[in-house]
Amino acid sequence: METKMAKGTAFDRIPLVDISALLGDDLEAKKAVAREMEKAASEVGFLYVTGHGIAPEMIEKLQAKAAAFFALPDEVKKKYYIGNSRAHRGYVPTGEENFYSGDVPTVDKKEAYDLSIDLAEDDPDHIRGYRLLGPNQWPTEIEGFKEDVYGYYEAATSLGRALFRGFALALGLDEHYFDGYLTRPPSQLRLVHYPENETFDPTAIGGSDSNFGISPHTDYECFTILHVTAPGLEVVNADGQWIDAPPVPGAFVINIGDMLEAMTNGRFIATAHRVRKINYERYSFPLFCAVDYDTVVEPLPQFVEPGAARIYPSYVAGDHLLAQTMRTFAYLRKLEKAGILAIPESETTGEAFFGRKERA
Secondary structure, rough: OOHHHHHOOEEEEEEEEEEEHHHOHHHHHHHHHHHHHHHHHOOOOOEEEEEEOOOOHHHHHHHHHHHHHHHHOOOHHHEEEEEHHOOOOOEEEOOOOEEEEEEEEOOOOEEEEEEEEOOOOOOHHHOOOOOOOEEOOOOOOOOOHHHHHHHHHHHHHHHHHHHHHHHHHHHOOOOOOOHHOOOOOOOOOEEEEEOOOOOOOOOOOOOOOOOOOEEEEEOOOOEEEEEEEEEEEEEEEOOEEEOOOOOOOOEEEEEOOOHHHHHHHOOOOOEEEEEEEOOOEEEEEEEEEOOOOEEEEOOOOOOOOOOOOOOOOOOEEHHHHHHHOOOOOOHHHHHHHOOOOOOHHHHHHOOOOOHHHOOO
Protein backbone atom coordinates (compact mmCIF):
# COMPACT_ATOMS: atom_id res chain seq x y z
CA MET A 1 0.00 0.00 0.00
CA GLU A 2 1.41 3.36 -0.98
CA THR A 3 2.02 5.78 1.88
CA LYS A 4 0.49 8.62 -0.14
CA MET A 5 -2.78 7.40 1.38
CA ALA A 6 -1.48 8.05 4.89
CA LYS A 7 -2.65 11.08 6.87
CA GLY A 8 -2.51 12.31 10.44
CA THR A 9 -0.03 10.85 12.89
CA ALA A 10 1.75 7.52 13.34
CA PHE A 11 -0.92 6.32 15.77
CA ASP A 12 -0.90 2.74 17.00
CA ARG A 13 -4.40 2.60 18.44
CA ILE A 14 -7.83 4.19 17.98
CA PRO A 15 -8.73 6.63 20.82
CA LEU A 16 -11.88 6.07 22.89
CA VAL A 17 -14.15 8.96 23.89
CA ASP A 18 -17.12 8.93 26.27
CA ILE A 19 -19.64 11.22 24.54
CA SER A 20 -22.43 11.00 27.13
CA ALA A 21 -22.08 14.73 27.86
CA LEU A 22 -23.18 15.49 24.29
CA LEU A 23 -26.60 14.11 25.19
CA GLY A 24 -26.96 16.48 28.15
CA ASP A 25 -27.29 20.23 28.69
CA ASP A 26 -23.91 21.15 30.23
CA LEU A 27 -22.17 23.19 27.53
CA GLU A 28 -18.77 23.13 29.25
CA ALA A 29 -18.94 19.34 29.55
CA LYS A 30 -19.84 19.16 25.86
CA LYS A 31 -16.85 21.32 24.98
CA ALA A 32 -14.56 19.01 26.96
CA VAL A 33 -15.82 16.05 24.91
CA ALA A 34 -15.46 18.10 21.73
CA ARG A 35 -11.78 18.71 22.49
CA GLU A 36 -11.21 14.95 22.62
CA MET A 37 -13.15 14.53 19.37
CA GLU A 38 -11.08 17.28 17.71
CA LYS A 39 -7.82 15.58 18.67
CA ALA A 40 -8.98 12.22 17.33
CA ALA A 41 -10.45 13.71 14.14
CA SER A 42 -7.31 15.70 13.28
CA GLU A 43 -4.67 13.16 14.28
CA VAL A 44 -6.29 9.79 13.56
CA GLY A 45 -9.56 10.31 11.69
CA PHE A 46 -11.10 7.51 13.79
CA LEU A 47 -12.40 7.16 17.32
CA TYR A 48 -14.45 4.77 19.42
CA VAL A 49 -17.39 6.32 21.28
CA THR A 50 -19.17 5.10 24.40
CA GLY A 51 -22.00 6.76 26.30
CA HIS A 52 -24.00 6.97 23.06
CA GLY A 53 -27.36 6.05 24.57
CA ILE A 54 -28.36 3.31 22.11
CA ALA A 55 -29.59 0.26 24.03
CA PRO A 56 -27.82 -3.09 23.46
CA GLU A 57 -31.22 -4.69 22.86
CA MET A 58 -31.79 -2.43 19.85
CA ILE A 59 -28.46 -3.50 18.35
CA GLU A 60 -29.21 -7.16 19.05
CA LYS A 61 -32.53 -6.87 17.18
CA LEU A 62 -30.75 -5.24 14.25
CA GLN A 63 -28.23 -8.08 14.10
CA ALA A 64 -30.94 -10.73 14.34
CA LYS A 65 -32.97 -9.23 11.51
CA ALA A 66 -29.86 -8.91 9.33
CA ALA A 67 -28.93 -12.55 9.93
CA ALA A 68 -32.47 -13.64 9.10
CA PHE A 69 -32.50 -11.64 5.88
CA PHE A 70 -29.16 -12.88 4.58
CA ALA A 71 -30.16 -16.47 5.42
CA LEU A 72 -33.07 -16.22 2.95
CA PRO A 73 -32.69 -18.05 -0.38
CA ASP A 74 -31.01 -15.99 -3.09
CA GLU A 75 -34.17 -15.91 -5.17
CA VAL A 76 -36.04 -14.29 -2.28
CA LYS A 77 -33.32 -11.73 -1.54
CA LYS A 78 -33.18 -10.80 -5.21
CA LYS A 79 -36.84 -9.77 -5.07
CA TYR A 80 -35.45 -6.72 -3.25
CA TYR A 81 -32.53 -6.14 -5.64
CA ILE A 82 -31.24 -2.58 -5.39
CA GLY A 83 -31.51 -2.20 -9.16
CA ASN A 84 -35.30 -2.38 -8.84
CA SER A 85 -35.30 0.83 -6.78
CA ARG A 86 -35.30 4.40 -8.10
CA ALA A 87 -33.92 5.53 -4.73
CA HIS A 88 -30.91 3.19 -4.39
CA ARG A 89 -32.41 0.95 -1.70
CA GLY A 90 -32.43 -2.82 -1.32
CA TYR A 91 -30.36 -5.98 -1.67
CA VAL A 92 -26.80 -5.77 -3.00
CA PRO A 93 -25.51 -9.19 -4.13
CA THR A 94 -21.85 -10.10 -4.20
CA GLY A 95 -20.25 -8.67 -7.32
CA GLU A 96 -22.67 -5.74 -7.70
CA GLU A 97 -20.06 -3.30 -6.40
CA ASN A 98 -16.80 -3.06 -8.30
CA PHE A 99 -13.87 -0.83 -7.49
CA TYR A 100 -10.72 -0.19 -9.45
CA SER A 101 -7.01 -0.34 -8.71
CA GLY A 102 -5.53 1.10 -11.88
CA ASP A 103 -7.49 -0.62 -14.66
CA VAL A 104 -8.16 -3.79 -12.67
CA PRO A 105 -11.61 -4.16 -11.09
CA THR A 106 -11.83 -5.69 -7.61
CA VAL A 107 -14.89 -7.43 -6.23
CA ASP A 108 -15.46 -6.96 -2.51
CA LYS A 109 -16.40 -10.20 -0.77
CA LYS A 110 -19.72 -9.27 0.76
CA GLU A 111 -23.47 -8.89 0.27
CA ALA A 112 -25.50 -6.03 1.67
CA TYR A 113 -28.92 -4.50 2.22
CA ASP A 114 -29.12 -0.70 1.90
CA LEU A 115 -31.69 1.72 3.29
CA SER A 116 -32.03 5.39 4.12
CA ILE A 117 -34.62 7.94 5.19
CA ASP A 118 -37.95 6.37 4.24
CA LEU A 119 -39.93 8.73 2.03
CA ALA A 120 -43.17 8.20 0.11
CA GLU A 121 -43.38 7.41 -3.60
CA ASP A 122 -45.02 10.80 -4.15
CA ASP A 123 -42.40 12.72 -2.18
CA PRO A 124 -41.52 15.87 -4.19
CA ASP A 125 -37.76 15.28 -4.04
CA HIS A 126 -38.18 11.69 -5.17
CA ILE A 127 -40.43 12.76 -8.03
CA ARG A 128 -38.01 15.47 -9.17
CA GLY A 129 -35.33 12.80 -9.61
CA TYR A 130 -33.19 12.95 -6.48
CA ARG A 131 -32.11 9.33 -6.80
CA LEU A 132 -30.87 8.98 -3.23
CA LEU A 133 -34.21 10.12 -1.74
CA GLY A 134 -37.31 7.95 -1.78
CA PRO A 135 -38.93 4.82 -0.33
CA ASN A 136 -37.08 1.81 1.04
CA GLN A 137 -37.68 -1.75 -0.16
CA TRP A 138 -38.82 -3.68 2.93
CA PRO A 139 -38.73 -7.50 2.88
CA THR A 140 -42.04 -8.94 4.04
CA GLU A 141 -40.76 -12.46 4.75
CA ILE A 142 -39.28 -11.51 8.14
CA GLU A 143 -41.67 -10.42 10.86
CA GLY A 144 -40.66 -7.12 12.46
CA PHE A 145 -37.86 -6.44 9.99
CA LYS A 146 -38.95 -2.90 9.13
CA GLU A 147 -39.77 -2.00 12.74
CA ASP A 148 -36.45 -3.20 14.20
CA VAL A 149 -34.16 -2.08 11.38
CA TYR A 150 -35.73 1.34 10.88
CA GLY A 151 -35.97 1.80 14.64
CA TYR A 152 -32.21 1.39 14.79
CA TYR A 153 -31.80 3.74 11.81
CA GLU A 154 -33.73 6.48 13.60
CA ALA A 155 -31.79 6.01 16.84
CA ALA A 156 -28.45 6.04 15.03
CA THR A 157 -29.34 9.14 13.00
CA SER A 158 -30.30 10.85 16.27
CA LEU A 159 -26.86 9.91 17.61
CA GLY A 160 -25.42 11.35 14.40
CA ARG A 161 -27.05 14.70 15.13
CA ALA A 162 -25.44 14.70 18.58
CA LEU A 163 -22.07 13.95 16.99
CA PHE A 164 -22.59 16.77 14.49
CA ARG A 165 -23.05 19.08 17.49
CA GLY A 166 -19.85 17.73 19.03
CA PHE A 167 -17.88 18.21 15.84
CA ALA A 168 -19.26 21.75 15.48
CA LEU A 169 -17.95 22.59 18.95
CA ALA A 170 -14.66 20.89 18.10
CA LEU A 171 -14.31 23.31 15.19
CA GLY A 172 -15.08 26.38 17.30
CA LEU A 173 -18.56 26.74 15.80
CA ASP A 174 -21.94 27.07 17.48
CA GLU A 175 -23.06 23.58 18.47
CA HIS A 176 -26.13 23.90 16.24
CA TYR A 177 -24.15 25.01 13.18
CA PHE A 178 -24.99 21.88 11.17
CA ASP A 179 -28.69 21.71 12.14
CA GLY A 180 -29.84 23.60 9.05
CA TYR A 181 -28.10 21.09 6.79
CA LEU A 182 -29.79 18.06 8.39
CA THR A 183 -33.46 18.45 7.46
CA ARG A 184 -33.65 15.23 5.36
CA PRO A 185 -30.13 14.06 4.52
CA PRO A 186 -29.64 10.89 2.44
CA SER A 187 -27.72 9.22 5.27
CA GLN A 188 -27.46 5.56 4.35
CA LEU A 189 -27.48 2.54 6.65
CA ARG A 190 -25.93 -0.63 5.26
CA LEU A 191 -26.45 -4.13 6.65
CA VAL A 192 -23.34 -5.92 5.39
CA HIS A 193 -22.71 -9.67 5.51
CA TYR A 194 -19.30 -11.25 5.02
CA PRO A 195 -19.93 -14.98 4.58
CA GLU A 196 -17.61 -17.59 6.04
CA ASN A 197 -14.84 -18.44 3.54
CA GLU A 198 -13.54 -21.90 4.35
CA THR A 199 -11.14 -21.93 1.38
CA PHE A 200 -9.39 -18.68 2.31
CA ASP A 201 -5.69 -19.01 3.09
CA PRO A 202 -4.82 -16.11 5.45
CA THR A 203 -1.11 -16.53 4.63
CA ALA A 204 -1.67 -15.84 0.93
CA ILE A 205 -1.11 -12.16 0.13
CA GLY A 206 -2.07 -10.54 -3.15
CA GLY A 207 -3.75 -12.28 -6.05
CA SER A 208 -6.03 -11.04 -8.80
CA ASP A 209 -9.18 -11.13 -6.68
CA SER A 210 -7.64 -8.99 -3.91
CA ASN A 211 -6.95 -9.86 -0.30
CA PHE A 212 -9.71 -7.67 1.09
CA GLY A 213 -13.30 -8.03 2.20
CA ILE A 214 -13.49 -4.33 1.33
CA SER A 215 -10.62 -2.61 -0.46
CA PRO A 216 -8.78 0.45 1.01
CA HIS A 217 -10.94 3.57 0.79
CA THR A 218 -12.29 6.62 2.57
CA ASP A 219 -16.02 7.29 3.06
CA TYR A 220 -17.89 9.88 1.00
CA GLU A 221 -19.99 11.50 3.70
CA CYS A 222 -19.29 13.61 6.81
CA PHE A 223 -18.66 10.70 9.18
CA THR A 224 -19.66 7.09 9.72
CA ILE A 225 -21.20 5.41 12.77
CA LEU A 226 -20.16 1.76 12.67
CA HIS A 227 -21.13 -1.34 14.61
CA VAL A 228 -19.38 -4.63 13.74
CA THR A 229 -19.66 -8.14 15.12
CA ALA A 230 -16.09 -9.36 14.61
CA PRO A 231 -12.55 -8.11 13.86
CA GLY A 232 -11.40 -7.29 10.34
CA LEU A 233 -11.33 -3.49 10.10
CA GLU A 234 -7.89 -1.92 9.63
CA VAL A 235 -6.88 1.77 9.53
CA VAL A 236 -3.71 3.20 7.95
CA ASN A 237 -1.49 5.55 9.96
CA ALA A 238 0.95 8.24 8.81
CA ASP A 239 3.74 5.68 8.49
CA GLY A 240 1.65 3.60 6.10
CA GLN A 241 1.12 0.89 8.71
CA TRP A 242 -2.25 -0.83 8.98
CA ILE A 243 -3.61 -0.67 12.54
CA ASP A 244 -6.24 -3.14 13.72
CA ALA A 245 -9.56 -1.62 14.84
CA PRO A 246 -11.35 -4.51 16.57
CA PRO A 247 -14.83 -4.21 18.08
CA VAL A 248 -14.93 -2.65 21.55
CA PRO A 249 -17.87 -3.82 23.69
CA GLY A 250 -20.47 -1.09 24.06
CA ALA A 251 -18.72 1.26 21.63
CA PHE A 252 -19.28 2.44 18.07
CA VAL A 253 -16.46 3.17 15.66
CA ILE A 254 -16.67 6.71 14.24
CA ASN A 255 -14.59 7.74 11.25
CA ILE A 256 -14.31 11.07 9.46
CA GLY A 257 -15.48 11.14 5.83
CA ASP A 258 -14.58 13.18 2.77
CA MET A 259 -17.15 15.91 3.42
CA LEU A 260 -15.85 16.93 6.85
CA GLU A 261 -12.28 16.79 5.55
CA ALA A 262 -13.29 19.17 2.75
CA MET A 263 -15.28 21.49 5.03
CA THR A 264 -12.29 21.84 7.36
CA ASN A 265 -9.83 22.22 4.46
CA GLY A 266 -7.96 19.16 5.71
CA ARG A 267 -7.95 19.92 9.44
CA PHE A 268 -10.09 16.82 10.03
CA ILE A 269 -8.84 13.80 8.11
CA ALA A 270 -10.69 11.06 6.26
CA THR A 271 -8.32 8.21 6.98
CA ALA A 272 -8.12 5.29 4.56
CA HIS A 273 -9.34 1.99 5.92
CA ARG A 274 -10.03 -1.52 4.68
CA VAL A 275 -11.56 -4.83 5.76
CA ARG A 276 -9.13 -7.70 5.48
CA LYS A 277 -10.38 -10.92 3.95
CA ILE A 278 -11.45 -13.29 6.70
CA ASN A 279 -12.44 -16.94 7.00
CA TYR A 280 -15.23 -16.40 9.55
CA GLU A 281 -18.70 -14.92 9.21
CA ARG A 282 -18.93 -11.23 10.05
CA TYR A 283 -21.63 -8.54 10.03
CA SER A 284 -21.07 -4.81 9.71
CA PHE A 285 -23.57 -1.97 10.15
CA PRO A 286 -22.24 1.41 8.94
CA LEU A 287 -24.44 4.49 8.99
CA PHE A 288 -22.97 7.07 6.62
CA CYS A 289 -23.98 10.45 8.04
CA ALA A 290 -24.46 13.01 5.27
CA VAL A 291 -25.83 16.54 4.93
CA ASP A 292 -28.88 17.55 2.88
CA TYR A 293 -28.81 16.77 -0.82
CA ASP A 294 -28.41 20.38 -2.05
CA THR A 295 -25.76 21.37 0.49
CA VAL A 296 -22.68 22.95 -1.10
CA VAL A 297 -19.65 21.28 0.46
CA GLU A 298 -16.55 23.48 0.48
CA PRO A 299 -13.89 24.68 2.93
CA LEU A 300 -15.38 26.96 5.56
CA PRO A 301 -13.79 30.44 5.45
CA GLN A 302 -12.27 30.15 8.92
CA PHE A 303 -10.18 27.18 7.77
CA VAL A 304 -8.61 28.94 4.80
CA GLU A 305 -5.63 31.16 5.59
CA PRO A 306 -5.89 34.70 4.12
CA GLY A 307 -4.38 34.69 0.64
CA ALA A 308 -3.99 30.90 0.63
CA ALA A 309 -5.60 28.60 -1.91
CA ARG A 310 -8.33 26.20 -0.87
CA ILE A 311 -7.17 22.60 -0.92
CA TYR A 312 -10.62 21.26 -1.82
CA PRO A 313 -13.09 22.27 -4.53
CA SER A 314 -16.76 23.08 -3.98
CA TYR A 315 -19.32 20.42 -4.80
CA VAL A 316 -22.98 19.62 -4.19
CA ALA A 317 -23.35 16.90 -1.57
CA GLY A 318 -26.07 14.87 -3.30
CA ASP A 319 -24.44 15.12 -6.73
CA HIS A 320 -21.15 13.92 -5.28
CA LEU A 321 -22.75 10.97 -3.49
CA LEU A 322 -24.63 9.97 -6.63
CA ALA A 323 -21.55 10.26 -8.84
CA GLN A 324 -19.42 8.16 -6.50
CA THR A 325 -22.17 5.57 -6.24
CA MET A 326 -22.58 5.44 -10.02
CA ARG A 327 -18.90 4.71 -10.39
CA THR A 328 -19.16 1.58 -8.25
CA PHE A 329 -22.58 -0.04 -8.74
CA ALA A 330 -23.07 -2.21 -11.83
CA TYR A 331 -26.78 -1.47 -12.25
CA LEU A 332 -26.12 2.29 -12.27
CA ARG A 333 -23.32 1.95 -14.82
CA LYS A 334 -25.75 0.05 -17.04
CA LEU A 335 -28.29 2.87 -16.73
CA GLU A 336 -25.58 5.38 -17.62
CA LYS A 337 -24.48 3.33 -20.64
CA ALA A 338 -28.09 3.12 -21.79
CA GLY A 339 -28.45 6.90 -21.55
CA ILE A 340 -31.09 6.66 -18.82
CA LEU A 341 -28.96 8.22 -16.09
CA ALA A 342 -26.04 10.62 -16.26
CA ILE A 343 -23.35 11.58 -13.78
CA PRO A 344 -24.18 15.13 -12.59
CA GLU A 345 -22.41 17.72 -14.72
CA SER A 346 -20.69 19.20 -11.68
CA GLU A 347 -18.98 15.85 -11.11
CA THR A 348 -17.65 15.18 -14.62
CA THR A 349 -14.48 17.28 -14.42
CA GLY A 350 -12.81 14.97 -11.93
CA GLU A 351 -11.95 17.88 -9.62
CA ALA A 352 -14.20 16.59 -6.86
CA PHE A 353 -13.32 12.93 -7.35
CA PHE A 354 -11.46 12.15 -4.18
CA GLY A 355 -11.92 9.63 -1.45
CA ARG A 356 -12.53 6.36 -3.23
CA LYS A 357 -9.82 7.18 -5.76
CA GLU A 358 -7.44 6.18 -2.98
CA ARG A 359 -8.19 2.59 -3.88
CA ALA A 360 -5.55 3.05 -6.59
